[in-house]
Amino acid sequence: MRTPIIAGNWKMNNTIKEALELIEEIKIQNLNENVEAVVCTPFTALKDVKEAIKGTDIKLGAQNMHWEESGAYTGEISPMMLKEIGVDYCIIGHSERRQYFNETDETVNKKIKSALETGFLPIVCVGETLEEREAGKAEEIVKAQVINAFKDIPGNKIADIVIAYEPIWAIGTGKTASSSDADDMCGFIRKTIGEIYSENEKEIIRIQYGGSVKPSNVKELMEKSNIDGALVGGASLKGTDFVKLINF
Numbered sequence: 001m002r003t004p005i006i007a008g009n010w011k012m013n014n015t016i017k018e019a020l021e022l023i024e025e026i027k028i029q030n031l032n033e034n035v036e037a038v039v040c041t042p043f044t045a046l047k048d049v050k051e052a053i054k055g056t057d058i059k060l061g062a063q064n065m066h067w068e069e070s071g072a073y074t075g076e077i078s079p080m081m082l083k084e085i086g087v088d089y090c091i092i093g094h095s096e097r098r099q100y101f102n103e104t105d106e107t108v109n110k111k112i113k114s115a116l117e118t119g120f121l122p123i124v125c126v127g128e129t130l131e132e133r134e135a136g137k138a139e140e141i142v143k144a145q146v147i148n149a150f151k152d153i154p155g156n157k158i159a160d161i162v163i164a165y166e167p168i169w170a171i172g173t174g175k176t177a178s179s180s181d182a183d184d185m186c187g188f189i190r191k192t193i194g195e196i197y198s199e200n201e202k203e204i205i206r207i208q209y210g211g212s213v214k215p216s217n218v219k220e221l222m223e224k225s226n227i228d229g230a231l232v233g234g235a236s237l238k239g240t241d242f243v244k245l246i247n248f
C-alpha cells in the first residue's frame with residue numbers, strides 16, 4: 001500500500017508572518033490521517049513553520065538544496081542545514097529550477113543522493129514541455145529524466161523517494177493534464193522504475209501528479225491507480241483549498 005502524499009509548494013511566496021498565518025489556518029482543520037500532508041515553504045520560514053506544526057501530522061519540506069555538505073557556494077543552503085531544522089522532504093529538480101537556474105539531470109542526481117545520505121526524502125520533479133509533448137516526445141524526455149535522476153541509486157532507497165510528474169505546460173497555467181493522460185504518464189514512469197530496478201520497486205515508488213491541481217479536480221486524479229498524490233503550487237497558498245486537497 002502506497003500512502004497518498006499531498007505536498008504544497010509555496011514557491012517564493014509568504015513572509016514568516018504570512019507563513020505562520022497560513023499554517024494556523026491549515027492545522028486547525030481536521031485533516032485526513034491517511035494522507036501525508038507536506039508544506040514546502042521558503043527557506044526563511046522553515047524553522048518557524050517547523051515549530052508551528054509540532055504536535056500535528058503535517059510534514060515539512062524545503063524547495064531546493066545544494067548537494068555538498070558545506071563550502072564556498074555563496075547563497076546556497078546545504079542538506080545539513082535543512083536536516084538541522086528538521087525537514088522531512090526536499091523538492092528536487094522542479095521545472096522552474098531547471099528552467100531559470102540551470103539545474104540539470106546531473107545536479108538532480110547529486111541532490112537526490114545527498115538528501116538520502118543526510119536523512120530526508122527527495123521529491124524529484126520530472127516533466128516535458130508543451131513543445132516536447134506536441135512533438136510526441138513526452139515519454140522519451142521523461143524516461144531520460146528518470147533514468148538520469150536515479151543513476152547509481154540503490155533499489156533499497158526507492159521507498160524513500162517520491163517522483164512528481166509535472167508537465168511544464170500545466171504548471172501555474174490553469175491547464176491540467178486530463179486525469180487519464182496524467183495516469184498514463186505516471187504509469188509510464190512506474191514502468192521505467194520497474195525496468196531500472198524490478199517489479200518490487202515499481203510497486204513501491206510513490207508518484208505524484210502536479211500541474212494546476214485544485215479542489216475541483218483532485219478527486220478524479222487521486223482515483224487513478226498510478227497517481228499517489230499531488231504536488232501543488234497555486235492552490236496550496238490558500239488554507240481552505242489546501243485542506244480540501246488533503247481531504248479529497
Ligand code: PEP
Pocket residue numbers: 009166170171172173174210211212213231232233234235
Ligand atoms: C508546482 O509548482 O509544482 C505546481 C504544480 O504549480 P501549480 O499547482 O500552480 O500548477
